[in-house]
Amino acid sequence: MTKHNEGPRWLNDEERRTWLAYLHASTLLEDHLDRQLQRDARMPHVYYGLLVHLSQAPRRTMRMTELARNAKITRSRLSHAVARLEKSGWVRREDCPSDKRGQNAILTDEGMEVLRRAAPGHVAAVRQAIFDRLTPEQQKSLGEIMQIIAEGLQPAEAGADLPWLR
Amino acid sequence: MTKHNEGPRWLNDEERRTWLAYLHASTLLEDHLDRQLQRDARMPHVYYGLLVHLSQAPRRTMRMTELARNAKITRSRLSHAVARLEKSGWVRREDCPSDKRGQNAILTDEGMEVLRRAAPGHVAAVRQAIFDRLTPEQQKSLGEIMQIIAEGLQPAEAGADLPWLR
DNA sequence: GCCATTTCGTTCAAGTTTCAAGAAGTTCTT
DNA sequence: AAGAACTTCTTGAAACTTGAACGAAATGGC
Secondary structure, eight states, rough: OOOOOOOOOOHHHHHHHHHHHHHHHHHHHHHHHHHHHHHHHHOOOHHHHHHHHHSSSSGEEEHHHHHHHHTTOOHHHHHHHHHHHHHHEEEEEEEOOOOOOOOEEEHHHHHHHHHHHHHHHHHHHHHHHTTTGGGGHHHHHHHHHHHHHHHHHSSTTTTTOOOOGG | OOOOOOOOOOOHHHHHHHHHHHHHHHHHHHHHHHHHHHHHSSSSEEEEEEEHHEEEEEEEEGHHHHHHHHHTOOOOHHHHHHHHHHTTTSSSEESSSSTTTTTEEEEEEHHHHHHHHHHHHHHHHHHTTTGGGGGGHHHHHHHHHHHHHHHHSSSTTEEEOGGGGO
């Protein structure tokens, strides 16, 4: 006699502790970085991330949708965010030549400069919160684990299972 | 001749990958849980967390400040949140008898019921995103790592280093 | 007792995010 | 080539968050 389908599988004690620790760490960290950047660069962490993405793109330019996908935010959210960043002068837009629906977001020189000034403090905060506290093995482990979790939540990139198409 | 104080210590490739993976995983996960709970229980993840905390407190009752501290959110945010949860009927307030400034937040029966109904789906989502994908060693590792990070960001609990005072 | 300081919780205003809807352009189908 | 279906991006309103300022109550000298 096997048990049928019993109710939900609750977390056991250890799992609960792990999950709680994750929740605490992630909220505290996001909070910490948000404050740090708000104080030093007058923008929230997400916006900073957008500038970073743009700074690494060729010509510091990226299509809105791609930027949204890379930064893991909705297109709507990005629209508002870029509007704000545009008002601050860190980013400007231009129409995409090849697709008239499209917009390119472009990191301005001023935006690049803001990034340059904010980056050291931000990196220091990240280092201090994470890398300075973990052994090399733990760092490696963290990377692998987060990779796995992210993959599980990723809506499966187009063609990801057809590598020869990439 | 030792190098003086050279500029900021940037992240190396591996560190960068790890940090990126963390960022992606954590945003995707928070997003995922937010949507799941918004859909199934009509409240954001943070609010659900408040109900959970209350449900575990004696008499399902907690002082506002303590709840805020446990849930890692500001008192201001909690004020708004409880106001909303009160409007929904999941939580009610009462004056604290011993301290006339104080308020107790109390999980109502209705709130408890909502929690009961939402919990299985939520746990399933967490399990599916995390525990189902990690080996036991990875789970253990994750717990330890997050514990360390959280401790580093915790504003050092009062009396934490004076355990006999607790 | 009295005054300075701290704590508790709320409120306001400003900023951010979400959701639903929609305008404009592209692609697919026949 | 027309129309349906889809993609790109924006918009507006509602929900949520933040930080500062605030009133009320408690606390700690002195």
